[in-house]
Amino acid sequence: MILAVDIGGTTCKLGLFDSSLKLVEKWQIPTDTSDEGGNILKDIHLSFTDKLSVHKLSFDDCTGAGIGVPGPVDFEAGTVNGAINLNWYGLKDIKKEFEEMSGVWTIVDNDANLATLGEQAFGAGQNKDDVVMFTLGTGVGGGVIVNNLLVHGAGGAAGEVGHIKVAVEEDLKCNCGGTGCLESVASSSGLKNMAAKYHREFVPSALDDKISSGSLDAKTIFEHAENGDSLSLYLVDKMSEYLGIGIGNIAATLNPSHIILGGGLSQAGEFLRSRILGKFRKYAFPPAVESTDIVFASLGNDAGIYGAAKIVSQYEK
Numbered sequence: 001m002i003l004a005v006d007i008g009g010t011t012c013k014l015g016l017f018d019s020s021l022k023l024v025e026k027w028q029i030p031t032d033t034s035d036e037g038g039n040i041l042k043d044i045h046l047s048f049t050d051k052l053s054v055h056k057l058s059f060d061d062c063t064g065a066g067i068g069v070p071g072p073v074d075f076e077a078g079t080v081n082g083a084i085n086l087n088w089y090g091l092k093d094i095k096k097e098f099e100e101m102s103g104v105w106t107i108v109d110n111d112a113n114l115a116t117l118g119e120q121a122f123g124a125g126q127n128k129d130d131v132v133m134f135t136l137g138t139g140v141g142g143g144v145i146v147n148n149l150l151v152h153g154a155g156g157a158a159g160e161v162g163h164i165k166v167a168v169e170e171d172l173k174c175n176c177g178g179t180g181c182l183e184s185v186a187s188s189s190g191l192k193n194m195a196a197k198y199h200r201e202f203v204p205s206a207l208d209d210k211i212s213s214g215s216l217d218a219k220t221i222f223e224h225a226e227n228g229d230s231l232s233l234y235l236v237d238k239m240s241e242y243l244g245i246g247i248g249n250i251a252a253t254l255n256p257s258h259i260i261l262g263g264g265l266s267q268a269g270e271f272l273r274s275r276i277l278g279k280f281r282k283y284a285f286p287p288a289v290e291s292t293d294i295v296f297a298s299l300g301n302d303a304g305i306y307g308a309a310k311i312v313s314q315y316e317k
């Protein structure tokens with residue numbers, strides 16, 4: 001049996017997988033961020049204890065545990081250096097803590113990496129060797145898989161596709177402190193950045209009221225873009241342009257078979273994908289265009305636990 005965990009700021013998704021990576025059961029528990037998140041791993045351990053006993057099993061029947069954490073992970077060490085959403089500060093030795101609680105060999109990775117691995121192995125990536133995911137939400141996250149393995153990089157910062165520089169001329173601040181990042185133009189916060197910058201050029205716009213009341217969100221922008229509002233269309237086209245450049249650069253570097261689009265903004269569907277694809281074809285290195293598909297994530301919130309189970313199977317001894 002494999003224990004799979006995807007720790008989030010409000011819930012922890014848990015899963016039991018058998019040795020052939022078939023999902024046996026999945027469920028979730030609330031994330032208790034009180035006491036600097038000190039109960040989170042204990043609650044996970046307790047929940048697995050209960051669930052295993054329902055299946056007449058114990059931790060002795062488990063070959064490994066995979067844990068996804070929303071923070072910067074040292075993959076080799078199994079440590080995380082703070083996770084704001086969990087109220088975790090400083091260095092936490094997640095691998096050691098969970099191994100001491102459960103007696104089960106544990107592997108820890110960043111949640112976005114494991115979601116990418118889940119999609120690659122069981123979802124939109126169709127188990128192909130080379131896959132890159134872009135998660136378009138409040139920010140832009142993602143992950144890179146080369147030769148069937150997640151790429152972590154020398155300092156664990158590989159796969160941070162939200163911070164590739166595609167829009168330096170926009171001079172918009174990114175959440176990382178830099179400017180010109182994909183995240184500063186192609187996330188919900190990026191769309192709001194650009195709306196603030198460009199809305200004067202498009203008055204009147206269907207977005208005027210929401211911009212002046214500070215309640216603009218990405219869903220509204222996409223809805224009005226589909227209805228032909230000039231400012232909304234301009235923002236979606238700009239976002240698509242920068243994603244096309246970013247994905248084109250990744251494709252020229254790694255030549256993945258699948259670029260997977262996930263996150264809340266990917267709900268805009270074909271309206272967004274067709275625009276990104278058009279820009280990608282315009283900018284990308286031609287041989288990469290021919291061999292790269294741009295597709296939508298298909299596992300939703302379950303991607304993380306699928307990736308957690310998969311990475312255990314890849315590294316367990």
Ligand SMILES: [Zn+2]
Pocket residue numbers: 162163174175176177178179181183
């Ligand atoms: Zn950035």
